[in-house]
Amino acid sequence: MDILYNADIIVVGAGPAGISAAISAVRLGKKVVLIDRAKYPGSKNMYGGAVYSEALKQIFDEKTLETLPYERIINSNTWSFLNDTGSFDLTYNNSSSKSAYAIKRFNFERWMIDQAKKEGVYYVPNTLVVDLLDDNGYVVGVQTELEKYYSRVVILADGVNSFLAGKLGLRKEFVPKDMILSVKETFKLDKKTIEERFRLKSDLSNGVAKMYFGGLKEVKNIFMMTYFYTFKDTLMLGVGVSLEDLKRNRLNINEVLDEIKEHPDIKALIKDAYPVEYSAHLIPETGYKKMPKLTANGVIIAGDAAGFINSVHFEGTNFALISGKLAGETAASINDFDYSGWNLSQYRKKLEKTFIMKDLYSYRNIIENLSKRSGSLSYYYPKKIKEFFEIITSANCISKSSQIRKFSFSFLRDRNITELLKDITTFIKCGIDIFFGK
Ligand SMILES: Cc1cc2nc3c(=O)[nH]c(=O)nc-3n(C[C@H](O)[C@H](O)[C@H](O)COP(=O)(O)OP(=O)(O)OC[C@H]3O[C@@H](n4cnc5c(N)ncnc54)[C@H](O)[C@@H]3O)c2cc1C
Incomplete structure (x- = not known):
């Protein structure tokens, strides 16, 4: 079929992955259309609060980043184990650090969309993509609720549910x-x-x-x-x-x-x-083990749609920005109009060289392993930490050694030895995975 293309590349989803993909492709001279179902940038999106500067620096120059609408620089991090009445905290302060910014999501996406429009991306809000268009086994565009848009490549950056990747059969069915x-x-x-x-x-x-x-x-x-x-x-x-x-x-x-x-x-x-x-x-939480197929004829997947996130460290926007960048660059750098899955698989090779694949691999078992020990992490150890700190912080006229002895015996008595060994093995396994990761 002779196709009249509306654009070289269509990006579905204007979150950090999609906008970054669109900007990266337009910079290489391609005509890019960025489609999002949301009426206003970011209005469908939600996160905790931190955007990381290193990933932003790989996309925007210093002058542009001066206009980033952040509300605070995050340079104090606390990890805290809550017990019934208090907590045990570990805090790391670094007043000179500028590695993370607290930004409201709608401000972040609006700012990124402004940059994308300035660079020549054609942004189409308030438009739901309901299907992908197929020509002889190649994705050649998108079907929205109203019309069809044709392009040589479609980048799927449509977030966690990515039903479009599901429709193409690129990922397995989700389970809880x-x-x-x-x-x-x-x-x-x-x-x-x-x-x-x-x-x-x-x-x-x-x-x-x-x-x-x-x-x-x-x-x-x-x-x-x-x-x-x-x-x-x-x-x-x-x-x-x-x-x-x-x-x-x-x-x-x-x-x-x-x-x-x-x-x-x-x-x-x-x-x-x-x-x-x-x-x-x-x-x-699909991670490395349940990663979808990242490319097929005429299509590339980036960001949450591919499960690119490290939830242990609340990192997701950085995975989205960098995977989007690589997806946009890969799609834009193919010269011979051969958008086969084979050619687009350069994307995966590029990802392998970054922290994205390396961290996904190292953390592939962590949540699953820690989840199995959730009772220990969320209840047993916080309770024991409380008991320990009660001993060392209260001058209660009882000898410290007798209290510490009593505490040690209670630790072993209350904790079934098999459970204790399982906890220790899990922590060691997690450590080994991270240490010997890619
Ligand atoms: C509770 C929570 C806390 C988090 N905290 C942090 C944090 O502090 N720091 C951090 O870095 N990351 C955090 N993350 C992760 C981070 O938010 C995501 O990894 C990141 O937003 C993924 O970006 P994305 O562009 O891939 O997807 P999204 O941001 O989800 O964007 C997807 C876009 O696709 C659009 N879309 C979807 N389907 C269609 C369709 N069919 N047609 C048209 N448009 C469509 C949506 O409207 C949306 O704009 C958190 C996530 C959550 C849920």
């Missing part, structure tokens, strides 16, 4: 284990109170990120993470739990967040703040 469900509340609090409470400067040059383990009253075998970020005059608090754990425990994620908000440490963070937004989103 493959997804984390997260809900997040945004709280408004005046800027000055935020700065006093978290000891932040008024020039927005510092900000706080916190990750919490545990915090639920009853022992529940669920692997959950709570996250918290400071913005200019808002705070973000959210939890993420595997869909499988929610299903198995018949839990409602909203109730998990409500319970966490009652923990004394969390309550103190959001005191006097009032909720202004509530949102929910899935996080792909």
Whole structure:
């Protein structure tokens, strides 16, 4: 069939992966159309709060980055184990670090779309792609609700659900284990109170990120993470739990967040703040082991649609930006009009050389392994840490050695030795995976 192409490349999805792909392809002289179902940039998207500067620097020059609409630079990170009344925290502060920015999602996407339009990308909002067009086994465009658009290559950057990749048969059916469900509340609090409470400067040059383990009253075998970020005059608090754990425990994620908000440490963070937004989103946990086929004739997949994320470290936008860049560059650099899956598979080879494939590989078992020990991480060890610190911080007129002896015996008595060995083996396995990763 003779096709009248509307564009060289169509990108489906204007999140960080899609916009980065579109910008990278247009820079190589291609005619690029970027389609998103959302009426306004970023209005369908949601995340915790951190965008990482190194990935941005690989796409935008210094002058452009000066206009990034960030609200604070995140340079204090805390990892915290919550027990029933308090916590054990590890905090790392680095006042000179500029590696992560707290940016509202709609501001980030709007800013990126502005850059893309300036560079010549044709942005089509408010348009749902419902199918892909096929010509002799090649994807040659997209079917929207209203019309057909033809292109030589389609880049799928349509996020976690990517039903288009599913339709093409590039990925397996999802099961509950493959997804984390997260809900997040945004709280408004005046800027000055935020700065006093978290000891932040008024020039927005510092900000706080916190990750919490545990915090639920009853022992529940669920692997959950709570996250918290400071913005200019808002705070973000959210939890993420595997869909499988929610299903198995018949839990409602909203109730998990409500319970966490009652923990004394969390309550103190959001005191006097009032909720202004509530949102929910899935996080792909398919990882390296269930990665879709990344290319086929006339099509490339990038970002969350390919499961490119490291949820242990809350990194996803950087995976999206860099995979998008490589997808855009690969699609744009094919000169002989042969857009076969074989030619486009250069994309995977490029990805293999980056942190994306290396980290996905090293972390391929981590969530699955830690999930199996979720009762230990979220309940048992936080409880024992509390008991230990009670001993060393309270001058209760009882000899320290007798208390430490009692604590050690209780540690071994309460903990079935098989469980203890399983915990130790899991932590060692995780360490080995990361250390000997790619
Ligand atoms: C709760 C949560 C917290 C997170 N926290 C962080 C964090 O702090 N830092 C970090 O780096 N990452 C974080 N992430 C991960 C990060 O948000 C994602 O990895 C990243 O947004 C993926 O970008 P993307 O462009 O691939 O997909 P998305 O950002 O999901 O964009 C997909 C786009 O495709 C569009 N779309 C979908 N289907 C269609 C269709 N059929 N037709 C047209 N348009 C379509 C959508 O409207 C959307 O704009 C978090 C994620 C979640 C859910």
